[in-house]
Amino acid sequence: MLPTPDLSHLDDDDKLHVYDPAEDTFLLLDGLEKDTDQLRTQKPLICLEIGSGSGCVSAFLGSILGPTNALYLCTDINQRASVCTFATGKQNKVPLSPITCDLSKPLSMRLRRSVDIILFNPPYVPTDHEESVHAQGSAGIAGSWAGGLDGMEVTNRFLDNVGDLLSDCGKFYLVAQAQNNIPEICERMQIKFNLNSRIALQRRAGREHLFIICFSRS
Numbered sequence: 001m002l003p004t005p006d007l008s009h010l011d012d013d014d015k016l017h018v019y020d021p022a023e024d025t026f027l028l029l030d031g032l033e034k035d036t037d038q039l040r041t042q043k044p045l046i047c048l049e050i051g052s053g054s055g056c057v058s059a060f061l062g063s064i065l066g067p068t069n070a071l072y073l074c075t076d077i078n079q080r081a082s083v084c085t086f087a088t089g090k091q092n093k094v095p096l097s098p099i100t101c102d103l104s105k106p107l108s109m110r111l112r113r114s115v116d117i118i119l120f121n122p123p124y125v126p127t128d129h130e131e132s133v134h135a136q137g138s139a140g141i142a143g144s145w146a147g148g149l150d151g152m153e154v155t156n157r158f159l160d161n162v163g164d165l166l167s168d169c170g171k172f173y174l175v176a177q178a179q180n181n182i183p184e185i186c187e188r189m190q191i192k193f194n195l196n197s198r199i200a201l202q203r204r205a206g207r208e209h210l211f212i213i214c215f216s217r218s
């Protein structure tokens with residue numbers, strides 16, 4: 001069993017402003033760990049995490065693949081999350097490259113069909129539209145969870161681009177909860193980008209039924 005990344009450098013103030021890893025984060029770690037052999041065999045060169053928060057997930061991926069075997073790009077809308085992500089990389093000896101931006105905006109053209117692993121634990125909690133828009137605009141802690149209608153407003157904006165980013169042998173791991181309508185997400189990705197999907201892992205956590213969906217071309 002691979003150890004969870006060391007986050008002891010993050011203080012209480014960081015946790016007030018940046019998402020503190022929780023059940024959804026740990027389910028994603030478990031999903032990646034379960035796929036360790038496949039991931040290593042794939043030999044990914046470019047990894048991209050959207051919404052990296054503390055940096056815990058990318059640091060974990062780096063421990064699976066090897067810190068210097070791939071480029072670990074991490075985006076987050078929250079500037080403070082980028083600072084924490086960088087520090088978490090340093091603490092765990094995985095060079096993480098954070099970029100503060102909306103989703104993958106500045107990268108999409110340059111990384112066209114070249115990203116081998118994409119990770120996204122999005123703000124998936126259903127809220128009203130205004131709450132999500134406000135959370136996105138203020139780029140603070142509420143942006144970690146406020147997902148708008150069906151909890152899908154932020155995720156949908158990224159799903160529209162993911163097929164253009166993913167390399168031919170790429171894999172995309174997405175965290176979702178049952179209310180996000182997972183069958184509809186999978187069908188849409190199949191129709192739009194010809195991406196196959198499988199449920200890598202699922203778990204009930206309190207009131208949430210969480211899923212890790214893994215998309216790939218083959």
Ligand SMILES: C[S@@+](CC[C@H](N)C(=O)[O-])C[C@H]1O[C@@H](n2cnc3c(N)ncnc32)[C@H](O)[C@@H]1O
Nearest residue numbers: 019025051052053076077078102103121143144
């Ligand atoms: C549920 S948290 C996940 C954090 C971390 N990946 C984890 O699993 O612990 C969602 C993250 O997405 C970020 N986020 C929300 N909207 C975003 C956007 N439009 N672009 C980039 N990041 C965004 C939030 O700031 C937050 O860090």
